[in-house]
Amino acid sequence: MAQLDESLLSDLPPFSRLSTGQIREILDQASPKRYDAETEIFREGYEADRFYLLLDGHLRVVRTTEDGEQIIALHIPPGQLFGIAPALQRDTYPATAFTASESLALSWPVRLWEPFVQAYPGFATETYKTLGLRLDEMQTRITELATQAVERRVAAALLRLVRQSGSEVDGGVEVAFPITRKHISEMTGTTLHTVSRLLSAWEKVGTVKSARKRIVVTNAHHLSTLSGTEC
Amino acid sequence: MAQLDESLLSDLPPFSRLSTGQIREILDQASPKRYDAETEIFREGYEADRFYLLLDGHLRVVRTTEDGEQIIALHIPPGQLFGIAPALQRDTYPATAFTASESLALSWPVRLWEPFVQAYPGFATETYKTLGLRLDEMQTRITELATQAVERRVAAALLRLVRQSGSEVDGGVEVAFPITRKHISEMTGTTLHTVSRLLSAWEKVGTVKSARKRIVVTNAHHLSTLSGTEC
DNA sequence: AGAGAACTTTGACACACCACAAACTCAACA
DNA sequence: TGTTGAGTTTGTGGTGTGTCAAAGTTCTCT
Numbered sequence: 001m002a003q004l005d006e007s008l009l010s011d012l013p014p015f016s017r018l019s020t021g022q023i024r025e026i027l028d029q030a031s032p033k034r035y036d037a038e039t040e041i042f043r044e045g046y047e048a049d050r051f052y053l054l055l056d057g058h059l060r061v062v063r064t065t066e067d068g069e070q071i072i073a074l075h076i077p078p079g080q081l082f083g084i085a086p087a088l089q090r091d092t093y094p095a096t097a098f099t100a101s102e103s104l105a106l107s108w109p110v111r112l113w114e115p116f117v118q119a120y121p122g123f124a125t126e127t128y129k130t131l132g133l134r135l136d137e138m139q140t141r142i143t144e145l146a147t148q149a150v151e152r153r154v155a156a157a158l159l160r161l162v163r164q165s166g167s168e169v170d171g172g173v174e175v176a177f178p179i180t181r182k183h184i185s186e187m188t189g190t191t192l193h194t195v196s197r198l199l200s201a202w203e204k205v206g207t208v209k210s211a212r213k214r215i216v217v218t219n220a221h222h223l224s225t226l227s228g229t230e231c
Numbered sequence: 232m233a234q235l236d237e238s239l240l241s242d243l244p245p246f247s248r249l250s251t252g253q254i255r256e257i258l259d260q261a262s263p264k265r266y267d268a269e270t271e272i273f274r275e276g277y278e279a280d281r282f283y284l285l286l287d288g289h290l291r292v293v294r295t296t297e298d299g300e301q302i303i304a305l306h307i308p309p310g311q312l313f314g315i316a317p318a319l320q321r322d323t324y325p326a327t328a329f330t331a332s333e334s335l336a337l338s339w340p341v342r343l344w345e346p347f348v349q350a351y352p353g354f355a356t357e358t359y360k361t362l363g364l365r366l367d368e369m370q371t372r373i374t375e376l377a378t379q380a381v382e383r384r385v386a387a388a389l390l391r392l393v394r395q396s397g398s399e400v401d402g403g404v405e406v407a408f409p410i411t412r413k414h415i416s417e418m419t420g421t422t423l424h425t426v427s428r429l430l431s432a433w434e435k436v437g438t439v440k441s442a443r444k445r446i447v448v449t450n451a452h453h454l455s456t457l458s459g460t461e462c
Numbered sequence: 463a464g465a466g467a468a469c470t471t472t473g474a475c476a477c478a479c480c481a482c483a484a485a486c487t488c489a490a491c492a
Numbered sequence: 493t494g495t496t497g498a499g500t501t502t503g504t505g506g507t508g509t510g511t512c513a514a515a516g517t518t519c520t521c522t
Contacts, residue, residue, distance in 0.1 A: 063370060063374050065374055065378055066459065067378075067459075069378050071373065071374050071377045071378060073373065085363075088359050088360065088362060088366065089356060089360040089363055090363050094363075094366070094367055095370070125320060128319050128320055128359075129319065131319060132318075132319025132320055132321050132325075134366075135325070135362075135365075135369070136325055138366070138369045138373060139294060139304055139325065139369065142302065142304065142369060142372055142373055143294050143296055143302050145376035145420060146302045146417075146420030147296055147298075147300045147302060147420065149508075149509090150508080150509070151508095180469065181469075181471095182469085186377075188377070189376060189377030190509075190510085191509080191510060191511085192470085193470095193472090193509090193510080193511085194508095196472085197509095199470095200470090200471070210470095212468090212469060212470075212518060212519070213469075213519095228297065228298075380479095381478080411498090411499065411500090412499075412501095413499080421479080421480085422479080422480060422481085423499090423500085424479095424480075424481085424500095424502085428501080430500095431500095431501070431502085441500095442488095443487080443489080443498090443500075463522100464521105464522090465521090465522085466519105466520085466521085466522100467518105467520080467521095468520090469516105469517080469518075469519085470516080470517070471514100471516070472514090472516095473512105473513085473514090474511105474512090474513085475511085475512085475513105476509105476511080476512100477507100477510090477511100478507105478508100478509095478510095479508090480508095481504105481505090481506085481507100482503105482504085482506100483502100483504085484502090484503085485500100485501085485502085485503100486499105486500080486501070486502095487498105487499085487500075487501090488497105489496100489497090489498085489499095490497090490498100491495090491496085491497105492493100492494090492495085492496100
């Protein structure tokens with residue numbers, strides 16, 4: 001197996017305060033793996049035996065209800081740790097992780113979690129910081145689901161997507177990975193039909209441009225008006 | 232000020248592995264305070280200068296939307312840490328904490344958080360475990376809000392209340408603190424009117440018995456059927 | 463190049479739930 | 493013991509959004 005380059009980690013928050021020697025140690029214990037799009041990385045309820053770092057690609061973290069419905073808990077962009085059940089003293093994964101596009105991830109066995117926290121300054125700190133951000137986002141989503149109409153929720157979800165994982169294209173910002181109406185409905189607690197209707201309406205007034213599995217936001221300002229973010 | 236007794240902490244998870252000497256140290260740095268019912272302890276967005284331990288009483292942790300609606304993020308029972316923004320590297324509280332009933336809490340300045348984590352084995356571990364549980368509960372609520380009808384959500388919320396903070400009474404289990412229809416609607420994303428109708432209907436079939444600000448679950452099994460938990 | 467699957471769009475309809483409204487009950491306080 | 497306000501109940505009507513249905517479009521695989 002080819003050796004991994006230290007520059008992979010040196011700019012990422014959990015590792016940024018470490019020396020190249022320390023990063024070398026960490027990399028030498030990591031298992032890199034490539035995943036096709038729409039592939040499961042780990043599954044809800046299963047033994048959490050490894051934790052991961054996403055180097056490239058995008059993930060969807062999904063929960064499934066007893067009656068088979070899926071809801072998307074969050075999206076993970078490159079550079080973030082995921083599957084960090086050990087950080088919360090869990091021994092099973094709380095959700096299932098799927099790749100949204102072809103992805104590359106490193107992983108380590110959980111038994112290394114404690115040593116990492118002990119040995120590498122900033123590792124725990126940075127991890128808990130992202131955990132805090134995720135918790136925050138979840139609270140915001142609960143509030144939205146509980147109080148806001150579908151249109152607002154979809155607008156807010158779309159804004160979050162392009163903010164967290166948007167890529168500049170001419171005329172707007174595009175969601176950086178393939179995403180369907182169904183996926184958006186699973187993020188916002190509605191149906192793909194309603195999402196389709198909303199996107200069609202927004203396309204008519206020039207707020208978005210969409211194609212199969214692709215969405216470009218051309219007027220983010222209009223969306224944030226709809227989402228009620230800036231009242 | 233009277234000295235606090237060590238037995239206050241010795242049975243609580245974050246402190247259970249510590250010696251009486253260590254518990255003494257912790258107590259000597261704590262500020263105890265009593266709060267009336269329906270009193271604010273700290274407010275969303277304000278500087279997180281202290282973290283807390285609830286000794287007695289019950290709290291509601293609340294988020295307010297721009298348009299003034301409140302939604303209840305979680306309830307805190309006695310024995311739990313709260314206001315633990317520092318654990319997530321936050322410098323402001325992410326929500327507002329109100330007492331639901333008369334309460335007693337200890338608190339420490341945030342600058343002691345790091346020393347506590349360093350000096351007391353099990354303190355960090357146990358803290359992150361409860362954080363994990365809360366995260367889990369939030370995910371469950373997102374799923375419910377996104378996929379389930381109002382009746383199911385209210386049934387599930389009521390079950391959670393009596394499980395986490397129920398006290399045995401003759402003929403059932405009672406929610407251990409004063410709670411109104413409005414509060415339940417703020418936990419489930421509906422209106423107090425709908426909650427009132429549901430409770431009336433359930434009372435008719437003998438599932439609950441309620442009075443002003445008090446709710447007794449007399450048939451938990453029926454509720455869990457309604458909530459779809461046990462299909 | 464054709465077949466099939468996956469994704470999207472659009473229409474018609476129903477109904478769960480919210481908004482509005484008003485009356486009732488109980489607790490607290492003077 | 494009366495008064496006030498907070499909490500609760502119940503009715504009526506409107507509507508946002510899900511459900512059901514069907515056709516259109518665009519990929520992918522052979």
